[in-house]
Amino acid sequence: MASLYSDLCDKKEKLALVGLGYVGMPIAVAFAKKLDVIGYDLNSRKIELYKQGIDPTNEVGSEGIKETTVLFTADEVDLDQAKFFIVAVPTPVNPDHTPDLSPVEGASEIVGRHLSPGSIVVYESTVYPGVTEDICIPILERESGLKCGVDFKVGYSPERINPGDKEHRLETITKIVSGMDAGSLEEIANVYELVIDAGVHRAESIKVAEAAKVIENSQRDINIAFMNELSIIFHKMGVDTKSVLEAAGTKWNFLKFTPGLVGGHCIGVDPYYLTHKAEQLGYHSQVILSGRRINDDMGKYVAENLVKRLIANSVPVKEAKVGIFGFTFKEDCPDVRNTKVIDIINELREYGIEPMVYDPVADEREMDQFYGLSSSSPEEMVDLDAVLVAVGHEDFVTIPHEKWAERYSQRPEAPVFFDVKGIYSKDEFEGAGFDYWRL
Template sequence: MNLYERIVNHEEKISLVGLGYVGMPIAVAFAKKINVIGFDIHKEKIELYKSGIDPTKEVGDEVIKNTTVDFTSNESRLREAKFHIVAVPTPVREDRTPDLTPVKSASRTLGRNLTKGSIVVFESTVYPGVTEEVCVPILEKESGLTYGKDFKVGYSPERINPGDKEHRLETIIKVVSGMDEETLDIVAKVYELVVDVGVYKAESIKVAEAAKVIENAQRDINIAFMNELSIIFNKMDIDTKAVLEAAGTKWNFLKFHPGLVGGHCIGVDPYYLTYKAEQMGYYSQIILSGRKINDDMGKYVAESTVKQMIKANKQINGAKVAIFGVTFKENCPDVRNTKVVDVIKELEEYGIEVKVVDPVADKEDLWYEYRINPCTFDEIKEVDAVIFAVPHDEFKTLTLGDVKVMFEPTGYINDEVMKEIAATSEIEVQVNRENCVLMDIKGIFDRKEAEQKGFKYWRL
């Protein structure tokens, strides 16, 4: 009886090392079929899970309350498992070089608790070679075991899209790989327990690592092209969204859109590939060019906001701007590597006071990472410009009348009567709409309607 059969028969357990936006949903999915130990070094996070709270909002509190995952921050519990999945973040440093600290640390922790006959599968996004050249030596050193004899290794890149309720672990083909055919077969069968659409067996660990890193690099380049088009078309006074809708009628046109590209994947992964390429003596041209365009978009949005405010005869120094949305993407609490922060910093360089509204963002992470304390809706009043940076569903319920009230001294929600007046065409609110600067980054509102109502409207 091999390891897969023992796992299925509940004679052996699997462990998830790292219970964030990726690891936790994987642990929950496996727990429906087999015995799972969920390990994370953050005791506070473990206590939340044990209390039935999902801080990631990926599966929801109800699912966490009912899951059979054995959550723990005690690393010695890892010795109870024989199949380990490592799903920790792989960020970049300020100089945009790979920061392998989390995956190295996880390897050391796991190595200290690794037992003979185990299989370790890494899911963290890395450049080709990290699993076998960086992680395996750490596992050997910490465990005293021999790679290939006492334990084996595989790699299966994560493809979970935080905040996406359609493309989930169960509905995305899973790329799997192993150090040998036997390992590959076991890894594939284990993942097939939870991935309904099946797995794809890569021919080697390096191939699987490379496949993952280029997935997001490709998307990054395509979005960079859209952002460059937006810059060009704005200079031509042409609506980029209208252009893309027209071009999108062709069957083979790739439907990407301009935007702020942040997060822990698209804004990071390309640097892993270019770093490894430079080590091999090749200096990227297309990938890094796309990255530069996307990295500069926060500054571009901020500068465009200032230009629109000047056209509206606003005093820039001391002006107030409200930004709606600070997470790296819509309907997701994750604020890691969000490019909205670039917009905020740039505006503050002009002496502008920035208020942030985001009911979705993880407030603790927002404060810890950026020292930003978000406001409530009713605190937004008498602003000089409003920026809708992230299209959360909560924001899509707002009307242009609601936005108009934000420019009033009474504010958005404090005075319900004023809100009703703002939405009534028969009575005009006493605010000069020609001075209402609306920066609608992702196009939540209708451009023509906004301009008809007198807003100085701008979008990518």
């Protein structure tokens, strides 16, 4: 195979990014500084925003979108111009926690229709080991009429972008790359080295690269589950979890994880991909699935404790006015996919409480589309019986307790204040008369 890398650098060939979300769009913009790039997404509304210089993800910023040379398109015919394809579509799970591979299968069909001899296809979507070779390659061959390994090559390079993180960016995170053979591995590594300042790690096979990605988030999930279990135990003991972790954290090798809601499209999803494959092979996960169960139940746990605090403060539970601040799956990121705040809301509804929700960062269109919710205004979040700060947005962190106090109804009881992420001073709030609670 002639060097596709050289042809890309000489701009004789083009690179296409398929899937322009929180992961794909920053990759497209980064490569466009070096190569001719086509950015394709099925979502024509999203493409129109990009064409207008608007970044709904906040990952690059609207200024970066305005300046980029990426050809944004929702017309797959434009993919005929490309020779190097990167697929970065989401890989969610079904309601029964089995992998939903339809996005990556659909993307493979689209790419397959526009493959030409000499092409390389690299998948970035998180999958279990074997998906690229056993599921994606047959689709590419079927749609293109070409033979993998002869007419085109395939590789896998798992995404490691952390949405909302301004420190750990695409360029500063070591990139795992893999190829189906030595030649494709070098071509893929060379292409990624154009934009990855931290360098690349050449995995020995596609399956190794797939496995590395899926265990990264499984490891975090298990560690957070341990913190959540400790939080449940320490609450029963009347011990403050954050204080315990601060004390334990003075030891040099103590892992500094904290309890919390585990949502989003990675940590709360990827472990199910690994356990699904394990079950296909006859092994039922014990540690991984135990961690998932703990983390999936934390929204319910928070809501139950809120109800207990309302009762303890003589607040009638049914139709109590609860204000939830923050709805996204993580701080300062508009992404609401798989947010676990919805679990708190759904559990409170079981008690006859319809909470109000305010989030200055969340994508309101997606709040409505996925959950049928609309964000209240700050002015509406008043006369509350309880405040629950679910996400540590920068806008919330700086609010003093005096301002929070103004949002409550004038009840004689202590104002119930839930600081799920532990972003405020416990002593300060309790000293001001709040009934303060945190994980």
